[in-house]
Amino acid sequence: MKTVIEETYEEMSRTAARMVAEEIRRKPSLVLGLATGGTPLGMYKELIRMHREEGLDFSEVITFNLDEYYGLSPEDEHSYHYYMHENFFKHINIKPENIHIPSGTATDIDKFCEEYDKEIQRVGGIDLQVLGIGRNGHIGFNEPGDELITETHVTILTEETRMANARFFGNLNNVPQKAVTMGLGTIMKAKKILLLASGREKAVIMAELLSDTSVTTRVPASFLHLHPDTTVIIDREAAMEL
Numbered sequence: 544m545k546t547v548i549e550e551t552y553e554e555m556s557r558t559a560a561r562m563v564a565e566e567i568r569r570k571p572s573l574v575l576g577l578a579t580g581g582t583p584l585g586m587y588k589e590l591i592r593m594h595r596e597e598g599l600d601f602s603e604v605i606t607f608n609l610d611e612y613y614g615l616s617p618e619d620e621h622s623y624h625y626y627m628h629e630n631f632f633k634h635i636n637i638k639p640e641n642i643h644i645p646s647g648t649a650t651d652i653d654k655f656c657e658e659y660d661k662e663i664q665r666v667g668g669i670d671l672q673v674l675g676i677g678r679n680g681h682i683g684f685n686e687p688g689d690e691l692i693t694e695t696h697v698t699i700l701t702e703e704t705r706m707a708n709a710r711f712f713g714n715l716n717n718v719p720q721k722a723v724t725m726g727l728g729t730i731m732k733a734k735k736i737l738l739l740a741s742g743r744e745k746a747v748i749m750a751e752l753l754s755d756t757s758v759t760t761r762v763p764a765s766f767l768h769l770h771p772d773t774t775v776i777i778d779r780e781a782a783m784e785l
């Protein structure tokens with residue numbers, strides 16, 4: 544795992560955006576895995592700026608998002624569909640048919656999950672997957688546990704994760720209990736992975752992840768130690784406990 548420490552959130556975001564842009568310029572039809580949450584917002588802003596000012600072209604890029612809340616429709620302003628359109632997709636020239644986000648409302652959700660993984664394979668697999676990390680070490684919505692699931696699946700969110708995300712929902716009761724997420728296998732098959740972490744609340748988990756190379760289902764992100772091409776970009780605050 545390669546680690547880059549930047550002084551500020553803005554610098555972390557710029558470095559991440561530059562890496563994504565470099566991959567798109569190298570392969571215009573890049574299959575890009577995307578994350579939500581607070582962390583990648585600065586990266587999306589920078590990519591939008593690069594699109595507007597430097598002509599970064601998304602017309603052939605294909606995206607697959609990591610996860611979605613179970614039960615939320617795409618129109619729900621708390622859904623990751625809504626987040627992605629508002630914070631990224633509506634500002635760039637991506638083709639709507641090239642956007643993939645797990646459905647939170649599919650009638651046959653298991654079938655949907657199976658198709659989602661198949662679709663990723665059909666386009667040749669994910670070239671670059673952007674990840675954030677939960678304070679408990681989750682990636683996507685793969686929560687710590689006795690076992691981890693390989694494929695895209697429905698998962699039950701931990702209280703800790705629901706509490707961490709309550710800030711987006713007004714209060715804890717409004718946070719869904721479940722989510723649809725890519726599995727660890729789906730994520731690990733990505734050719735390149737970029738994990739971003741920012742702020743003091745991520746310092747303990749980043750120290751744990753970066754100082755200990757053992758792999759445990761108790762820290763889902765620890766599986767990234769097995770991945771051949773993962774870069775971690777963190778800001779000074781997230782690096783505080785290293």
Ligand code: GLP
Nearest residue numbers: 579580581582675676677683684
């Ligand atoms: C959320 C998302 C993850 C995200 C993580 C961290 O629950 N499902 O994909 O990486 O938690 O979020 P944040 O960046 O807001 O700290």
